[in-house]
Amino acid sequence: MKKIAQIALTTLLFVGVTVNAQTQLKKGSVTYSMTMPNATEEMAAMGESTITVHFDEKMQATDMSMMGGMMLMKTIVPNENKKDSKMTVEVMGMKYEITDTGEDASKASNSVGNLENAKDIVYDKKDTKEIAGFKCYKATVNMNDGTKSTFYITEAIAPQMVAPESKIKxxxxxxxxxxxxxxGDMVMKAIKFSKDVPAEAFKVGEGFTKTTMAEFQKQMGGM
Known part of the structure; x- marks a missing residue:
């Protein structure tokens, strides 16, 4: 359970920090499926997982559903002031709002695929595929630790926003x-794009108990 929680937390922070629309499409929702093709038995217990990114000109929200909906996680990130970011988690009937997930907490987290640790990007516009109705081409990101991340990107939607410290975008x-x-490898692939954003996308629901990230991770590690 602890590994599952760590993967979920770092994935949400990664998406929340690196995926953002600002100039082309100014409003929309992208739903991704998340799989780990070579996962261990423990990681396979995550079951079906989806991630939906909602964005407009001022905010971005990321919703993750894991273990067939048994674990739900949400981040809400203002474009201008990430110190006001919010995160909620629903797991096994318990609902938490993490109170210290602002800019410093996101930066401190070693999230998978974070471009802050990227060395360079190699583009291959001949390697293309259509994803969720958009034509995409390949971008290979070489990381400073020797690992690689493979992206298929579209220029029909605005480029990502990265942390100010990042030299690569x-x-x-x-x-x-x-x-x-x-x-093992983690694959996120868009399965749906919508120009509409639900009214509740940028709101924290009711009934959440406020806690710190350290307190939450301690509780998760004890399950």
Whole structure:
């Protein structure tokens, strides 16, 4: 359970930090499927997982559903002031709002595929595929630790926003991402795009108990 929680947390932070629309499509929702083709038995227990990214000109929200909906996680990130970011988690009937997931917490997290640790990007516009109705081409990101992440990006949606410290940014919006983790490759692929954003996408629901990230991870590690 602890490994599952760690993968979920780092994935959400990764998506929340690196995927953002600002100039082309100014509003929309992208739903990704998340799989680990060579996962261990423990990681396979995650079951079906989906991630939906909602964005408009001011905010971005990321919803993750794991273990067939048994674990639900949400981040809400303002475009201008990430210190006001919010995160909620629903697992096994318990609902938590993590109170210290602002800019510093996101930066401190060693999230998978974070471009802050990228060395360079190699584009191959001849390697293309259609994903969720968009034509995409390949971008290979070489990391400083020797690992690689493979992206298929579209220029029809605004390029990603990265942390100010990052020297590398993609030329387009990623609709497929393959990253290397200690548990094996993780693949995120867009399965749906919508120009509509649900009204509740940028809101924290009711009934959440506020806790710190350290307190939450301690509780998860004890399950």
């Amino acid at each position: 993609l030329a387009g919006y990623p609709l497929e991402i393959t990253t290397q983790t200690a548990q």
